[in-house]
Amino acid sequence: MGAMPAIEAVALVKEYERGVRALDGVSLSVEAGEIFGFLGQNGSGKSTTIRILTTLLAPTAGSGRIGGLDIRREAGAVREKIGVALQEAGLDDLQTGRELLVLQGHLYGMSGGAVERWVVELLQIVDLEDAAERPIRTYSGGMKRRLDLASALVHAPEIVFLDEPTTGLDPIAREGIWRYIERLNREDGVTFFLTTQYLEEADRLAQRIMILEAGRIVAEGSPEALKAAIATDVVTVQVGEASAVGRAADVAQGLAGVEDVRRTDTAVAIYLPEGSAAVARIVRLLDEAQVPVASITLARPTLDDVFLRATGHHLAVDEGLDGATA
Amino acid sequence: MMRTATATYWLTKRALREALRQPEVELPQILIPLFFLATIIGAANQIAPQAFGVSNYTGFQVPVAMVQAVAGVASVSGIVMVTDIERGYFDKLLLTPTPRIALVLSRLVADAVRATVVSTVILVVGLAIGSPLEAGVGGAVILVLLMGAFGAAYSGIGLAISLRTGNPQAAQLGILIFFPLLFLSTAFAPKEVFEPWLETVAEFNPVTYLLAGMRSLVLEGWDGADLGYAFAAVGGIGGFSLGLTMLALRLRAR
Ligand SMILES: Nc1ncnc2c1ncn2[C@@H]1O[C@H](COP(=O)(O)OP(=O)(O)OP(=O)(O)O)[C@@H](O)[C@H]1O
Ligand SMILES: [Mg+2]
Numbered sequence: 001m002g003a004m005p006a007i008e009a010v011a012l013v014k015e016y017e018r019g020v021r022a023l024d025g026v027s028l029s030v031e032a033g034e035i036f037g038f039l040g041q042n043g044s045g046k047s048t049t050i051r052i053l054t055t056l057l058a059p060t061a062g063s064g065r066i067g068g069l070d071i072r073r074e075a076g077a078v079r080e081k082i083g084v085a086l087q088e089a090g091l092d093d094l095q096t097g098r099e100l101l102v103l104q105g106h107l108y109g110m111s112g113g114a115v116e117r118w119v120v121e122l123l124q125i126v127d128l129e130d131a132a133e134r135p136i137r138t139y140s141g142g143m144k145r146r147l148d149l150a151s152a153l154v155h156a157p158e159i160v161f162l163d164e165p166t167t168g169l170d171p172i173a174r175e176g177i178w179r180y181i182e183r184l185n186r187e188d189g190v191t192f193f194l195t196t197q198y199l200e201e202a203d204r205l206a207q208r209i210m211i212l213e214a215g216r217i218v219a220e221g222s223p224e225a226l227k228a229a230i231a232t233d234v235v236t237v238q239v240g241e242a243s244a245v246g247r248a249a250d251v252a253q254g255l256a257g258v259e260d261v262r263r264t265d266t267a268v269a270i271y272l273p274e275g276s277a278a279v280a281r282i283v284r285l286l287d288e289a290q291v292p293v294a295s296i297t298l299a300r301p302t303l304d305d306v307f308l309r310a311t312g313h314h315l316a317v318d319e320g321l322d323g324a325t326a
Numbered sequence: 327m328m329r330t331a332t333a334t335y336w337l338t339k340r341a342l343r344e345a346l347r348q349p350e351v352e353l354p355q356i357l358i359p360l361f362f363l364a365t366i367i368g369a370a371n372q373i374a375p376q377a378f379g380v381s382n383y384t385g386f387q388v389p390v391a392m393v394q395a396v397a398g399v400a401s402v403s404g405i406v407m408v409t410d411i412e413r414g415y416f417d418k419l420l421l422t423p424t425p426r427i428a429l430v431l432s433r434l435v436a437d438a439v440r441a442t443v444v445s446t447v448i449l450v451v452g453l454a455i456g457s458p459l460e461a462g463v464g465g466a467v468i469l470v471l472l473m474g475a476f477g478a479a480y481s482g483i484g485l486a487i488s489l490r491t492g493n494p495q496a497a498q499l500g501i502l503i504f505f506p507l508l509f510l511s512t513a514f515a516p517k518e519v520f521e522p523w524l525e526t527v528a529e530f531n532p533v534t535y536l537l538a539g540m541r542s543l544v545l546e547g548w549d550g551a552d553l554g555y556a557f558a559a560v561g562g563i564g565g566f567s568l569g570l571t572m573l574a575l576r577l578r579a580r
Pocket of ligand 2: 046047048087163
């Protein structure tokens with residue numbers, strides 16, 4: 001502790017067009033050896049933040065440091081330290097997977113023999129040995145993703161930025177990537193800055209997360225702390241008819257001790273302490289208000305609830321969103 | 327410096343490897359100029375001596391075909407660059423510590439190599455169909471070197487457009503721009519037979535001097551002044567196009 005942060009951003013602002021702010025004062029600090037999760041819905045500014053911190057894009061205002069190096073004035077030295085896989089895998093159709101990785105190694109100044117040996121290992125890690133000699137043009141989407149990830153790790157960087165690293169991967173490949181990230185973090189102390197659409201992924205990997213909403217940070221902390229901060233249970237009522245959601249929300253607002261009510265198209269999430277004691281009462285009141293109830297679940301807060309609380313909406317529809325998984 | 331040299335080396339290797347993997351892109355750059363060469367000679371060979379005062383019209387046209395082929399391969403380079411930009415591969419390269427200049431230098435070196443190859447092929451075909459080569463083997467070497475330099479110089483146009491716009495349609499302009507340059511030069515006849523306006527334009531066109539230098543080697547032998555002007559013309563084109571390229575590179579890559 002007390003050492004300089006691995007990644008630091010101070011009041012980053014990005015205006016792509018005059019007056020339209022993709023980032024509106026983003027400050028953050030990631031410690032060396034941390035896995036940091038950056039969440040936010042589409043267009044909230046995650047990729048913009050990554051492009052700025054990795055020296056691809058100049059911020060309109062604000063500053064950033066990577067391992068103590070200024071992203072503007074010492075961009076070259078910053079690039080030596082970081083590995084990056086952008087959201088869109090940036091590959092070259094005509095090279096083979098092996099050629100691309102070897103070239104990448106050479107561009108980081110690695111010497112011939114060392115690159116060749118390391119690339120063999122890396123291809124194994126991302127499970128592409130069999131496709132190594134094929135032109136990348138013939139790879140599937142998931143294979144391209146994995147190759148792109150490998151290319152971010154060729155030079156064994158201390159700090160790695162991954163923009164949605166597992167989007168489009170099947171569950172087995174995703175698990176493999178997660179394990180590898182965890183291993184690099186644990187054994188080599190590699191710092192990770194990753195964005196994701198999967199709350200499950202953030203929950204599993206990230207030691208600390210930040211939620212971005214329209215270019216501003218709206219929540220920050222460890223997943224556990226953020227969940228605990230809600231300090232309530234969540235009773236989720238799936239309403240049988242969409243037209244009755246409003247009535248259900250009214251009922252929920254009237255409950256004694258209720259802390260918050262959030263509604264979606266078909267459901268109402270009621271945040272209140274001692275949820276188990278309240279369920280019977282909720283059912284009775286909904287019945288009186290003639291709200292058809294499809295299901296009712298009681299859960300400890302999930303990261304999705306954290307997200308919903310912070311932004312007023314769910315992150316995305318995916319397998320991690322089941323509310324009742326806790 | 328060292329960094330720039332090694333990065334340029336590896337990226338050049340990649341560029342040449344990819345050129346070899348796409349013969350369908352490289353071959354037309356040779357075949358189309360040869361087709362023009364055949365048709366122009368077919369049309370004008372008989373009247374050329376009286377009409378233009380050109381003794382060997384085949385020898386007069388071979389340099390045109392060489393220049394055209396080299397402009398073709400050089401323009402492909404801009405299109406390859408724009409493809410890298412579109413695919414995001416260019417960003418991946420920018421994320422490495424590769425000195426920015428190496429991204430352009432490697433293309434220029436690869437283009438120079440490709441230019442010497444295509445111009446050699448055209449020259450050999452030209453000789454086979456009856457072109458003289460008064461300056462002999464040494465002249466052939468100079469011709470090909472001149473074409474290597476012209477390839478690098480001309481590719482700057484396409485590279486500048488690609489870097490600035492990132493737009494594949496715009497990148498096609500590289501070769502389209504070449505046709506007016508060619509037609510406003512002495513490509514078809516010596517400028518002595520031109521209308522005054524065209525003669526004036528041709529006198530300001532660097533391609534005129536490039537062709538004059540090449541033709542001197544093919545038709546007459548060694549002429550230091552003509553060769554000097556030819557290399558100066560290539561230098562002028564290169565200075566202009568590479569200046570634009572560096573500007574465009576600075577705007578795209580930090
Ligand atoms: N090159 C650009 N020019 C103009 N606007 C842009 C550009 N890139 C991004 N934006 C805008 O900036 C905002 C943030 O985009 P960004 O790509 O950073 O979001 P994101 O959080 O990564 O989204 P996603 O989850 O969809 O990847 C969006 O409103 C987007 O339209
Ligand atoms: Mg994004």
